[in-house]
Amino acid sequence: MRLSKITTRTGDDGTTGLADGTRVAKDCARITVIGSVDELNSHLGVLLAEPLPGDVQPELLRIQNDLFDLGAVLASPGAPSFDAAKLARLDAAIAHYNAGLPPLKEFILPGGTRAAALCHVARSVTRRAERDLLHMMHGETVPQEGLRYLNRLSDLLFVLSRTLNRSADQDETLWKRS
Template sequence: MGNRLSKIATRTGDDGSTGLGDGSRVRKDDARIAAIGDVDELNSQIGVLLCEALPDDVRAALVAIQHDLFDLGGELAVPGYTLVTDDHLARLDAWLAHYNATLPPLAEFILPGGSRAAAQAHVCRTVCRRAERSIVSLGAPERAAASAETVPSVADTPRRYVNRLSDLLFVLARVLNRAAGGSDVLWRHDRGVGTAGHGK
């Protein structure tokens, strides 16, 4: 690993291309690179969330997820390679069931807010949904048909992982609001729309 990281500024990407883990090179706006970038951004946003005061169990789960996402990025960087497995999905499902059981049922939509940690969890959730869209796009049949790759564009597991992770991040946002002594910020569907601030 040390040898791989000994030179950060290689200048090989100055032409707008970047290298994949299998040694091939693609344009930096390739769908595969977009998916890798969105997963990387999600991991970075979770890093910001980890700067907040969090319950120990939530912190441990998020750190484990960061490692999973690094694996997921590695899988996307090597076409045909598998790092994320059904065991990763099962762990997300277990966390989701555990934390969801601690929350009251939702009778209304909620807004992304409340405590700072909960708001950041919602940011993570929305970035996760973008990563999911990128991974779905990468695996689209029309892209696979047009691609020179001789292996599937992306396996099913990464897509399933980010789909379930976004659900978990939503639930964790609710958990974090309660841990901070607050509650969900509910969307008020019956609110009146006044004219204040419109000069009327």
């Protein structure tokens, strides 16, 4: 599907079209999830504008494509399920990046380098997208793989934020109980 015309004026009434042509309110649960996934993808785009070590950039680009695929599944009621192989790839990436990190002994605060901080922002937006998808699932049928993917993605982004700080020799900021 290619867009030749961006301004259609069909959404001026507060509705938007799904891939099957169905019109829905722009504040319905499905559109909320699609918007959260889109926002997450945008945050990853900002993170990708930063200098990143080695294989992190291609990993994030794959994730951006996965998120676009997830958005397409969400925009197509009754679409085939989200590819479970993407979940296996996230699991492998978590294991790969986590292998080079020291074990956590304390909670860490978001921050460190700019790239790591942006990764934490993307992680928290991922958690919101996950909550939005779960909320949608209470009223509509959508593939479970999308929920699992977002859950695992937030784990990967946490591990990547630690990896980005470590690659820049930046200490993690530990949470200090008040």
